[in-house]
Amino acid sequence: VNVSNSKPCRNYNDGQMFLDMKLENKLNENDCIAFDGGYYYYIKKSIDNCDRKGNDKINLNNFMFPIRKSKNIDLNDNELLYNETFGSFRSKIESYLKIYNVQIKLSLLLLNIQKFCQLYNIPNKPNHLLWVNENFDYPNPNRNNNINSIIYEFDILRITDMTNQQDAFI
Structure with a gap:
């Protein structure tokens, strides 16, 4: 970044x-x-x-980026749907960043609590340390991993080219 x-x-x-x-x-x-x-x-x-x-x-x-409207020409239904879906995609990304910010703040709080407990010899219970495991993931009931489930006719070639390029890179 x-x-x-x-x-x-x-x-x-x-x-x-x-x-x-x-x-x-x-x-x-x-x-x-x-x-x-x-x-x-x-x-x-x-x-x-x-x-x-x-x-x-x-x-x-x-x-x-969203499809831009030409002067005096309305967007058709597919263009409107593309822009709405694209805006929704950006909103999902922003919501993930908000979740990440909460997670990092919570992790820092838990780390400080852990240091406090060590400093004052407060015993830990096993469930107090779950968050330090490598595979731990914060529960999120709103998580939807199906971001790319809808593809529209606009920019499909560009999207496909970029996806193929990224897959080849991986």
């Missing part, structure tokens, strides 16, 4: 801050970044920057 320095929003928009991250030599041909619609006009510039820095394997397949 790379971040740029924070800049005042009145002088910089998200797209410019994305370009200022200078990901040209950090992106790999197997990376795929999902954007909201605001970044659409900055993707071409990012690809051009990658080319100039010798990273010529980065192309439009490395970026996913």
Whole structure:
């Protein structure tokens, strides 16, 4: 994960801050970044920057974004469904990050409790240490691992190409 320095929003928009991250030599041909619609006009510039820095394997397949509406032309039902599904996908990712943040905070709390118990010779019970096991996973009743169950006709070739490329890499 790379971040740029924070800049005042009145002088910089998200797209410019994305370009200022200078990901040209950090992106790999197997990376795929999902954007909201605001970044659409900055993707071409990012690809051009990658080319100039010798990273010529980065192309439009490395970026996913909603379908943009043309002036005076409404999106058709499939385009609307694609955008809705894409937005839902991004929301799921954000919810996983929220869960991760809670998990890391809980882990740090438990680690501090463990240190406190050691410091004051408070005995541990076996269930108190389950969270330190390598295969431990926090229970999540809302977990849905079927993110890619629906694929629409739009960008199917790009999605398939990127998936095949990532599978080959793995």
